[in-house]
Amino acid sequence: MIDVLLIAPVRVYREATLEALRSQPALLLVGSGGTAAEAVSAANRLRPSVLLLDLAVPDSVAAVRSIRSGTPDTRLLAFGVEDTRPTREVIIAAAQAGVAGFIDAGHSLQDMVAAITGVVRGEAPCPPRIAAWLLRHVQGAGTPPGPVRGELPASLTAREREVLFLIAEGLSNQQISERLVIGRATVKSHVHAVLRKLGVTHREAAVRVLRSPGGAEGAGGEAPPRG
Numbered sequence: 001m002i003d004v005l006l007i008a009p010v011r012v013y014r015e016a017t018l019e020a021l022r023s024q025p026a027l028l029l030v031g032s033g034g035t036a037a038e039a040v041s042a043a044n045r046l047r048p049s050v051l052l053l054d055l056a057v058p059d060s061v062a063a064v065r066s067i068r069s070g071t072p073d074t075r076l077l078a079f080g081v082e083d084t085r086p087t088r089e090v091i092i093a094a095a096q097a098g099v100a101g102f103i104d105a106g107h108s109l110q111d112m113v114a115a116i117t118g119v120v121r122g123e124a125p126c127p128p129r130i131a132a133w134l135l136r137h138v139q140g141a142g143t144p145p146g147p148v149r150g151e152l153p154a155s156l157t158a159r160e161r162e163v164l165f166l167i168a169e170g171l172s173n174q175q176i177s178e179r180l181v182i183g184r185a186t187v188k189s190h191v192h193a194v195l196r197k198l199g200v201t202h203r204e205a206a207v208r209v210l211r212s213p214g215g216a217e218g219a220g221g222e223a224p225p226r227g
Helices: 011-022 036-046 060-070 087-097 109-120 128-138 158-168 173-180 184-198 203-211
Strands: 002-007 027-033 050-054 075-081 101-104
Touching (some): 011 109, 060 075, 087 128, 101 128, 158 184, 173 184
Parallel strands (some): 075 101
């Protein structure tokens, strides 16, 4: 049997998916959760063969990086994805972080089971339209997932720049709160300001701006001092 861990933010959807997967004799559901922190904790504790991760989970890409580092034998399948912006930005970041395959938002139970069994065999399941877009992106012919700027906006405050660099390290809002010794609500406000000023809608896109040619990191700059 293939032991599976399911992480999805919407409880009713998570419970319905669990019930559906429990009917599959080849699968063993070992746990579930709704947050990135739960994904990382459960993966480290249970070490499942496959982790099903809904990319709608906040900080899902950071969770992928942590899980790939801590439990490299666990295959990660991202589900609920669509070939639309801004989801494309998250798909690119998830692929770069180490996701083994994707299941789109219109999947059936049979599609999910096939993807789970396939990824265990070493396959990389991916809906055709997502695969085609990823290929175009790699070849440089697709629409870039986020804006490429020559430099970071001067309107970013020192604290916002600090938050941006911590986002680039893969830290969640809670971790940034602890690192900077500020409230989580304050961190959330800074993150929203960073995204707005960079003209993006996702954290991963903000990181791409930071690392683009001419961005603070791309230009060889240093992170602002932490205080």
